[in-house]
Amino acid sequence: MTSTPVLHVDLDQFLAAVEVLRRPELAGLPVVVGGRGDPTQRAVVSTASYEARAHGVRSGMPLRTAAKKCPDAVFLPVDLPVYEEASAAVMATLRAARWAGDPVDVEVLGWDEAFVGLRPGADLTTDHDPMVFAEQLRAEVLAATGLHCSVGVGDNKLQAKIATDFGKPRGIYRLSDASWSAEMGHRPTRALWGVGAKVQQRLAGLGIDTVAQLAASDVRVLAAEIGPTMGPYYHRLGRGADTSVVDPTPWVARAHGREETFQDDLDDDATIEAEVRRLTRRVVADIDAEGRPARRVGLKVRDRAFQTVQRSRTLPEPTNDPDVLADAAVALLGKVARTRPVRLLGVRLEMVEPPGGYER
DNA sequence: TCTGGGGTCCTAGGACCC
């Protein structure tokens, strides 16, 4: 069975680019989007423009730190509805695209990225050059939305996803089974999508530092040391192997949650309880939009020392009754031995499975 | 005044049942 390459589309500096679109006078300036746009507040950078990155500003960095590194940056608040609208326009453009005349499947990964693959059943005797199609997608997204993106091409989703970063910004890059070891073999395992700092360290403990070493490792050793599921999974990553398909089915959420870091730590039981109830009401609104009741309630408490604990409970029966759920969340507070003022509270509601299950 | 917010998935131990 022949298969065609997969593409991965990723918008460049998405949030900052959307802001510049509606405020053209910001073009070329260091722009930092995060929190409420106030760098004196507790919040972090969501996206920094390339101009701000040149000063060392990075996603996830406290706004305060960003302001020190780049005092002249324009700080803007996160404006969710605007990004959602821009994202929807991008995804609609991708879905409408035709690859050598054939329809495509689009799997949305987040606001600003998606996999694109030829829909099964297409006539593979016609030429489907992925590099030509990648350039076409870049042009169509730019024309429809004014946003620049980069495109990765791979023999599977894993390769395409990793390739995109090599193409950034505004570029196209291709990885393949044939080029994998030459392109990836010398890189640290951390370069793989799914390997973070902890797993990188754990693998290093097994003498595995590079992608090539991971690919050449004994899968039985990985299974024994890391686990029967994750061990073989990391081994596949090392080889650039991925058999998952581009799945266009709309995402069905398992759970929703709301959490908030307070500008001033909370130290009063009544206030803490009131905040838990307020957060719960917001999450209930979110799950009401899904039309499914909650089966489990979770509470997260982070104190001034950044110690974080989570408590959760399965409900006797699923419900979306805001009072019942708020009571359940507050009851979980009683299972947390609080010794310091509270920095963050979070409430999470896990929903019952939809009638057809998740099957993805 | 270090360290956001929204998610998913895996692991591991204990309870409980047959």
Add this chain to the structure above:
DNA sequence: TCTGGGGTCCTAGGACCC
């Protein structure tokens, strides 16, 4: 005194990603 095996659910925590 010693002492099964499998299976599922619940809970807490960890890791990762955008």
